[in-house]
Amino acid sequence: MRHANPPSRRNTLQLALALACAAALPVQAQDAWPSKPVRMIVPFPAGSFTDTVARVVADTLGRSLGQPVVVENKVGANGVIGVSEAARAAPDGYTLLLTNSSSITINPQLYRKLSYKTADLAPVTMVLEAPFILTANPEWAGKNGIATVADLVQYARRNPGAISYGSPGAGNIAHLSYAMLNNRAKINTTHVPYKSTAQAQLATIAGELNSSFDVLTAVPHIQAGKLKALAVTSPQRIALLPEVPTMEQAGIPDFNVAFWIGLLVPAGTPPQTVARLNSAAQGLLTDGKAKAALSAQGELTMRDPAAFAKRIAAEVPAWGAVIQSEGIALD
Structure with a gap:
């Protein structure tokens, strides 16, 4: 009967060790991200402006993350179909969204019935912006x-x-x-x-x-x-077309319009995953080939998640005012 205490101590030690291992598992799993290919949803057709940018971004991210980033074109309804799928995806870092400003700052205010909200997606980084x-x-x-x-x-x-x-x-x-x-x-x-x-x-x-x-x-x-x-539509003339006036110079005052292409993830994606994606995307600034390809499409404009979120928040009411003044609404 005197041998009861030693087994109890062993059991206690084994239980403590088991609990410690269990507690460590989520951290290890997260640290291992990404452990498989990542998909990037592009809600516009292959060969489109947004898709062209997405291919460059996917290649750069894939090389930085050590896993393929596979572009999936989910086309239809002015981007609604693809963005909706991204918004519904698991927030585990394995679904990314590369889209333009229309689908994030305009669609949620324009469509009477829409299957996603701006808040359903978390900003990672802007990639570029350009005038019309x-x-x-x-x-x-x-x-x-x-x-x-x-x-x-x-x-x-x-x-x-x-x-x-x-x-x-x-x-x-x-x-x-x-x-x-x-x-x-x-x-x-x-x-x-x-x-x-x-x-x-x-x-x-x-x-x-x-x-x-x-x-x-x-x-x-x-x-x-x-x-x-x-x-x-930029505030100043652009270097590619120096002889072409701005809209204001052409007689239409206060007409400064730019659109952006950006990378987002489902809301709830772990902050460390968002931070790593943002860091990986910075490679676009140092990769000469990628930088040249994107600079032909617009101004390469990388932002951290907070600055990107601020840009989105500012654009929502601005475009809302345009939509209201024009009386535009879609089902």
């Missing part, structure tokens, strides 16, 4: 004497609804930018939605559309004479 270029089909512009924004406005006033313009979808920031132009210049034009920026751009080149707010991928087409640039 107001372009026109050169043959149409030449035939109608349109060489400036003022000429475009005067033509629209003489011919209400005659000008057709495109965007990557109803409610996209390019659509809202033209709606702003309509409002500021007191004109009426006709919106034609497409599935992507690239499709709208090609339609303007082909003459299916008269005009569009286009992205910087339009620059080579402008230089080749396939598109006519009327103005840029």
